[in-house]
Amino acid sequence: MKKVSKAAIVFLAVVTVLNYLPILLTVVYSFNKSKLSSMWEGFSLDWYRMLLRDGDIKKALLNSIILAFSACVLALIIGVSAALAMRGKKLFFDDFISNFASLPIMIPEIILGMVFMAIFSYMNLPFGFVTMTIAHASFCVPYVFLIVRARLMGxxxxxxxxxxxxxxxxxxxxxxxxxPYILPGIASGLLLSFAMSFDDVVISIFTTGPSVNTLAVKIYTKMKTGITPEINALATVILVITVLIIFISEKTRKD
Structure with missing residues (x-):
């Protein structure tokens, strides 16, 4: 067994700390009694109680759940159908189609958001739940397609x-x-798509309307006035939900 150098261990430790320390601090300060995130005054659950009483947050959460569910179901239908259609096909442009299908994953979200906004404006579609569902489903399709296709190939x-x-x-x-054979891949793609749609901010900002507000966008707008422990509490709840969804997705995919 090859011995790992001390330099590699130190580098890995530094990278890990830089990546996860801000997340850890967000969770810790969500229990801070002080209104200032930079000062610790003691343990408290007041911000979680305030979060539960916030009607706008509850409405935004419901919108996010409905939007993510609608987008991932639409992506599931398209992605699974495409994977089944391409199964067993040995076409000369097979690799091109696979790479083309993964473009929404590789293209920066701000570019996708601008493109969707331009297309919806050209089509005279009213910005709101419908436009957000179409946009979210579009960048969720590759996750379902690639996972289910990999399952079918095996x-x-x-x-x-x-x-x-x-x-x-x-x-x-x-x-x-x-x-039954591809069901784990379908479940994995569905859960991953739900998590990606639920957490999206950039594309949502470009495609949302005045009557629809998602939880991720709500957090972004609240942060403009400064980070408060309530935002930390909200971020902690979202973090826990996202980690659970991704964990279940990975567990299902491996099974």
Missing amino acids: MDSSLEEAARDLGASELETFRDVTL
């Missing part, structure tokens, strides 16, 4: 052939053989 086609030889129809073969 599937033994002889399983489906055996089912058809035993008299199963195409629909029955998909229901009893293909779907």
Whole structure:
């Protein structure tokens, strides 16, 4: 076994601290009794109680959940359909399609937001829940498509052939053989898409309307007046939810 150098360990420790120390401080100061995040005056749950009583936060949270659910379901339909359609196809532009499908992941969100805003303005679509759902689903599709396609590529086609030889129809073969096999990939893509949509700020700002406000955008607007322990408490709650969703997604994908 190759021995790891001390320099590599120190570098890894420094990078870890720089990445996770701000997150840790956010969680710690969400329990701060003081109104100033820079001063610690004792442990308190007052900011979480205030958060529970905030009607605007509750409305924004409900909007975020509905938006994320709608976007990930739409992305699921498109992504799974595309993965199934490309399965077994050995076309000369197969790699191009796969790389093209992953573009929304690689393109900066501010560029995507500007593009969506321009397209929706050109189409005269009223900015609001519909435009946000379309935009969120668009950048969530690649996650579903790539995960489900990878799952399909690892599937033994002889399983489906055996089912058809035993008299199963195409629909029955998909229901009893293909779907159970790709279900972990579908669940993983669904959960990951939900988390990405729920946390999105940049694209939401470009595509939202005056009547719709998501939780992530609400946090961003609150931070303009300064970071308060209530924002830290809200960020902590979102952090816990996001970590749980991603953990379940990764656990499902590996299974």
